[in-house]
Amino acid sequence: MKRTSKRAVDYAFIIASFLLILCFIPLGYLLTPRGVPRGYKVMHGGTILASAYNSLPGQTDSSPWITASGTRCREGVIASNHFPIGTKIMIEGYKGKVFVVEDRMNRRYKKKIDIWFRDYDDAIKFGVRKVKYYVLASV
Numbered sequence: 001m002k003r004t005s006k007r008a009v010d011y012a013f014i015i016a017s018f019l020l021i022l023c024f025i026p027l028g029y030l031l032t033p034r035g036v037p038r039g040y041k042v043m044h045g046g047t048i049l050a051s052a053y054n055s056l057p058g059q060t061d062s063s064p065w066i067t068a069s070g071t072r073c074r075e076g077v078i079a080s081n082h083f084p085i086g087t088k089i090m091i092e093g094y095k096g097k098v099f100v101v102e103d104r105m106n107r108r109y110k111k112k113i114d115i116w117f118r119d120y121d122d123a124i125k126f127g128v129r130k131v132k133y134y135v136l137a138s139v
Contacts, residue, residue, distance in 0.1 A: 035090070035095040036096075036134070036136070037098055037136075039139060040088070040090075040138060040139060041137055041139050042090075042134045042135070042136060043134075043136065043137050044134075044135050045133055045135065047130050048111060048113055048130070048131060048133055049111070049112045050091070050112070050114070050115055050126075050128070050129060050130070050131045051112065051113075051114050051115070051127070051128045052114065052116075052117050052127070053079065053115070053116060053123060054073075054116060054117050054120055054123050055116075067102040068085065068102065069102040069103070071102050073116050074116070075118065076097065076098065076099050076100060076116075077099070077100060077102050077103060077115075078099045078100065078101045078102070078113050079102075079103035079105045079113070079116070080101050080103075080105065080114065081105050081107070081109055081112075082110060082111050082112065082113065083135070084101065085104075086100065086102075087100070087101040087135060088135070088138075089101065089133050089134065089135055089136065090133065091115075091131050091132070091134075092132040092133070093131065101113075113133070
């Protein structure tokens, strides 16, 4: 009869315990991003090209502080032609902040979002980059 060392038995127990715990964790929990605000659940997500804008006349139409949905520009507003007006979006890197699509972009932009910034220098610093996003729904 072959003897197994105490250490091998300990490792086997740890691995078996870990696998047993994984069986009881829902897969959705493992795939859900951290920082989802209370009262929301993630519907789907992906990667999208994001740029920044603010309410300067050269970056908007004739009503620079009014969004396409009729609200005033403020922190948390997104312009997008890709998502319906009112879509709630979480962007990775902005822990717990919920952005809302309330504005539209020029018709030529399809799969892109534009994040509103109050300060021009902050918008320039943000630039254009790919971001991970998650579409949220209220629970």
